[in-house]
Amino acid sequence: MRRPFRVLRGALSLCVALLASSCGDEFGPGSRLSTVRILGIRSDTPYVRPGATFTTEVLAYDGRADRSRPMRLYWLEDICFSPTDGKPEDCYRQLEAKYPRNQDLTSRVTEGERNTFAMPADAITAAPQTSSPRLALVFAAACAGHLELVGSAEGYPSSVPFACVDQGRRLDANDFVFAFMRVYVSNDLTNANPMPSGVTLDGVPLPTDRPFSFPHCTVQNIDDCPARKLAVTIGNESQEIDPTSGAPGGALLKEQIWSSFFVSSGKLDSESLILFDARHGRTSKAEDEYRGPTVAGNVDLIVVTHDNRSGVAFQSFKLQAE
Template sequence: MRSGLRIIRNALALCVALVASSCGDEFGPGSRLSTVRILGIRSDTPYVRPGATFTTDILAYDGRADRSRPMHLYWLEDICFSPTDGKPEDCYRQLEAKYPRNEDLSSRVTEGKQMTFAMPADASTGSPPRLALVFAAACAGHLELVGSAEGYPSSVPFACVDQGRRLDANDFVFAFMRIYVSNDLTNANPTPSGVTLDRVPLPIDRPFSFPHCTVQSIDDCPARKLAVTIGDESQEVDPTSGPPGGELLQEQIWSSFFVSSGKLESESLILFDARHGRTSHAENEYRGPTVPGDVDLIVVTHDNRSGVAFQSFKLKAE
């Protein structure tokens, strides 16, 4: 499954829509909100014309128990063009030539949730559309260029540093998003209208209360149904999916789920298939939590052409 965002952590590139191996009793690392996380990067126009501007924003989450060092969001101001197969390794070599090593890059990056980029007018396009990458980081310190690890040219060449100490994956995540450059093709972000829990729409302006689970093992808790509400109009034809004059496929659309406590049955669900449209029974299951408290639920919906939508909800287990 191809996603517009990949997270790089400990020199490994992980697609956010893929299920990772389990670590912990309640949920695996893909849905776990216990560290600094970037859950999605969204562009207002996933397909951009040469000479146009586009604005990106980050959905980040700080799940650390100790937040004495605040999380910062940074954008590299460079747009990297045409990396091989959409992978960032070629970009890393370009970026390493632009920044000084082992220096605080705060004056060379932009801090904040949003960033507006200008696509160069000479970013010529063809068929398929030209591919560009933009980079961002969540870091409980400042960014430094340290170079890729020896023997691992695909490892991230940037580090998060605080008081001279390189921070680990609890405090640092580096991410990129693909942007497509085209004179005539377009793509709209998916437009989910909400999320339901046991068929009840979750409110966006207040917490949704429900009883906490009273059994000892979270696996014995009742399974509550989670579903994304989204219209058929979100699925567009993918104009690059077939040969000229041949049959074109539609977009694939899927949602990734994240919770701060409790257990999810699936970390992602396909909502629309490229050939058959809307999938049946696209429901997730949520169990727990086993103690009362507040729960953050975040849903990130993707299409396979870098379209992204964010939804965040507050739950209250009583």
């Protein structure tokens, strides 16, 4: 499965799972909303024609208890083309040649949730023997300071070469996330983002204009709390045919679509659920389980729905545990 979006935390991407698994929070590391996070990046057109513009949007969340240094969102100005196996390591070498080291890059990046890129007119033809679609990567960062190019860590050539710096001090993964999104360049292929229409909690549609109230769990062990069913409402039309799938002359497959869930309090049973299978279509019982929280208060619920051709959709909800 080709994942269109991946997050790299801090300086060493290798440390992401190790750092997360050592934490003792009441929900799993993938769904934790207790630090600076980038939960998704999307493009208005996941497949872009040469010479066209496309607008990207990053969904970030600041879950830190101490927000005295505000989280800021940055976009690198460069598009990276055709990295080997779709990985960003090849792009890092290109980027290190374009930015000065150990300097504040604020004047060289775009700040904000959204950014517009111009796809070069020769994005396909400039690369010898490159066929459509051609893979491209764009990069974003959430940082409670400013970005600096510091180079990949010695002995770790695949580590992120950028750092988040505040008053001369490099910040750690609590204050910094560096991420990328894949887009595709094609003259004739297209893809639409998934179109979920809502999320239900125990079968009740969650409102988008006000908090949804429910009783908090009154037991001490969150695993003993009743399981509430979370489900994404999405129509069959969101699953498009994948024109790049299948062997030559063989039947084409459809997209795979999945949703990832994030909460600021409580516990999720699954971090991600497959909604549509490439061969068999809609999956049965595509429900997550949510337990807690064990104290009253506000809960942020965020659902990010992906397809395997860089399509992404965001949904955010406010819950009120009483």
